[in-house]
Amino acid sequence: MTILTTSLGFTVPLTARIKNSARQKAQKYSEPQIRERIYRNALAIWTVNFYCQCMGIETEFDVSSSSNLAIRVLADIAELPLKNLGKLECRAVLSNEQVVNVPMEAWSDRIGYVAVQFSDSFNEAKLVGFVKTADTEYLPLNQWHSLGEFLKHVQFLNSGQSSSRTQLSQWFDRMFATPWEAVETLFSSQLSSQYSEFGANFRNVGTQVRRGKRLDLARANQEVALLVGLEPAKHPEIDISVHIYPMGNQSYLPRDLCLEVIDETGEAVMQARSRDSKNIRLEFSGEPGEEFSVKVTLGDFSITEAFLI
Amino acid sequence: MDDEQLRQYALEARSHPRQSPERQLALTRLVEGIFHSGRLCYPRRGQFRHIYDEIRNEAIQNLFFFICNNIDRYQPERAPVMRWANYLLACRFFEEAIGIVLGDPRLRTESVDNYDRVSHTHRDREPSLSQLVKQCLEEDVNGKFKNKCVKNNPQANFKEIAKRRLLKQKWKDIATDLGVRASTLSDFYQRCLVEFSSEFKDYIQN
Numbered sequence: 001m002t003i004l005t006t007s008l009g010f011t012v013p014l015t016a017r018i019k020n021s022a023r024q025k026a027q028k029y030s031e032p033q034i035r036e037r038i039y040r041n042a043l044a045i046w047t048v049n050f051y052c053q054c055m056g057i058e059t060e061f062d063v064s065s066s067s068n069l070a071i072r073v074l075a076d077i078a079e080l081p082l083k084n085l086g087k088l089e090c091r092a093v094l095s096n097e098q099v100v101n102v103p104m105e106a107w108s109d110r111i112g113y114v115a116v117q118f119s120d121s122f123n124e125a126k127l128v129g130f131v132k133t134a135d136t137e138y139l140p141l142n143q144w145h146s147l148g149e150f151l152k153h154v155q156f157l158n159s160g161q162s163s164s165r166t167q168l169s170q171w172f173d174r175m176f177a178t179p180w181e182a183v184e185t186l187f188s189s190q191l192s193s194q195y196s197e198f199g200a201n202f203r204n205v206g207t208q209v210r211r212g213k214r215l216d217l218a219r220a221n222q223e224v225a226l227l228v229g230l231e232p233a234k235h236p237e238i239d240i241s242v243h244i245y246p247m248g249n250q251s252y253l254p255r256d257l258c259l260e261v262i263d264e265t266g267e268a269v270m271q272a273r274s275r276d277s278k279n280i281r282l283e284f285s286g287e288p289g290e291e292f293s294v295k296v297t298l299g300d301f302s303i304t305e306a307f308l309i
Numbered sequence: 310m311d312d313e314q315l316r317q318y319a320l321e322a323r324s325h326p327r328q329s330p331e332r333q334l335a336l337t338r339l340v341e342g343i344f345h346s347g348r349l350c351y352p353r354r355g356q357f358r359h360i361y362d363e364i365r366n367e368a369i370q371n372l373f374f375f376i377c378n379n380i381d382r383y384q385p386e387r388a389p390v391m392r393w394a395n396y397l398l399a400c401r402f403f404e405e406a407i408g409i410v411l412g413d414p415r416l417r418t419e420s421v422d423n424y425d426r427v428s429h430t431h432r433d434r435e436p437s438l439s440q441l442v443k444q445c446l447e448e449d450v451n452g453k454f455k456n457k458c459v460k461n462n463p464q465a466n467f468k469e470i471a472k473r474r475l476l477k478q479k480w481k482d483i484a485t486d487l488g489v490r491a492s493t494l495s496d497f498y499q500r501c502l503v504e505f506s507s508e509f510k511d512y513i514q515n
Contacts, residue, residue, distance in 0.1 A: 008334075008337065147337055
């Protein structure tokens with residue numbers, strides 16, 4: 001029997017080989033209900049792992065399948081660790097069910113939840129939805145987001161991985177993690193004329209906080225500075241400006257350098273591109289707790305910096 | 310799903326860099342479209358009797374994995390997507406799957422359905438893991454499980470919560486009984502599970 005849902009999903013046939021491996025895990029338990037749960041959870045984890053493999057998302061499937069078997073008795077959890085990103089919870093749902101059970105013991109320490117629906121005799125499994133957080137034990141299927149949200153979320157998490165996320169609100173307490181430097185320090189070797197020109201645009205005044213770091217664009221002589229400025233606006237909002245300036249003896253940015261601001265869902269929400277530009281900049285505002293990334297692209301090279309406001 | 314739509318998804322996937330959500334999304338749509346097209350072929354139909362579906366399903370899994378990871382090899386000017394997919398299925402993945410399935414002795418000797426049902430019970434020869442966990446919890450040799458409790462509330466201890474969860478009590482009911490918020494309880498419970506996981510593991514292994 002085929003599962004009928006209209007929204008985007010990913011269906012894969014389950015082989016007896018896969019089902020047997022899930023069953024072997026379940027056979028270690030005497031209660032039919034626990035056995036059923038272990039079986040479904042094992043198949044849900046397998047299916048999500050298969051999807052991740054197809055999408056080139058690295059997982060730690062072996063870790064998940066060998067993790068403490070006793071815990072499975074005491075908690076209805078089905079975690080699949082994604083490499084370097086955290087644990088994804090895989091929630092099984094049967095063909096006749098419209099609501100997905102997400103037990104409270106699976107609410108914390110997860111990067112997200114994927115719902116996997118099985119056909120009548122477990123011959124097919126379909127990834128049907130994704131949510132980032134859980135705050136109810138029974139979440140109707142129609143309230144889950146599409147798999148596209150999952151893919152964007154993974155990209156967002158990955159973008160924060162290349163260099164750990166910079167916590168901006170700490171800047172107001174004068175806490176700056178390396179390599180964020182005072183703008184003066186960053187440009188201390190610049191030609192004085194250039195620095196004064198730029199310094200007029202970008203200096204610490206009043207409640208503003210400004211810091212910068214070098215970005216190596218991995219091309220000969222292409223080093224630029226990423227500057228971030230913060231200013232408290234109407235509480236709790238914070239005005240944020242992101243600037244790119246040339247470094248070394250360059251007066252102009254490389255042509256077609258692209259600056260993007262990416263929101264929590266992985267969507268590029270703002271973009272600026274250099275032509276014959278001395279600098280480019282984007283301004284927006286956000287609230288503490290929100291996340292965003294800044295992506296700088298030159299040709300086929302790009303570098304992403306993740307921030308937590 | 311018509312050929313033109315599938316071709317669009319394939320081209321869309323190829324136009325974005327690896328690991329990009331745009332590519333992944335197009336691949337998801339492509340594979341889902343292929344699967345539900347109803348046009349995936351049945352190579353060597355009539356052979357392999359009861360294990361035919363098993364072989365074909367194994368082959369389809371491997372086909373999907375291949376398509377997702379090799380979409381750049383697809384040449385739209387040479388064939389529609391379905392012809393490409395069916396060529397790969399028939400000439401490569403089905404043949405490979407025969408070896409995989411026939412290599413599994415259980416699948417070779419009995420019907421897949423039968424093998425499905427027979428093994429869906431607990432193997433009596435081994436002690437049940439769930440029984441062992443319950444025993445370990447009940448014995449609580451050094452009193453650790455009972456002594457581990459939510460701050461200033463000895464009643465809300467790990468042993469008590471675990472026993473109630475094993476009886477399928479709902480979090481909100483346990484919370485009402487013990488006078489602790491459900492979210493506090495479940496957070497506490499999760500931390501305990503991590504903390505005690507090795508105790509349970511050792512108990513089971515001995």
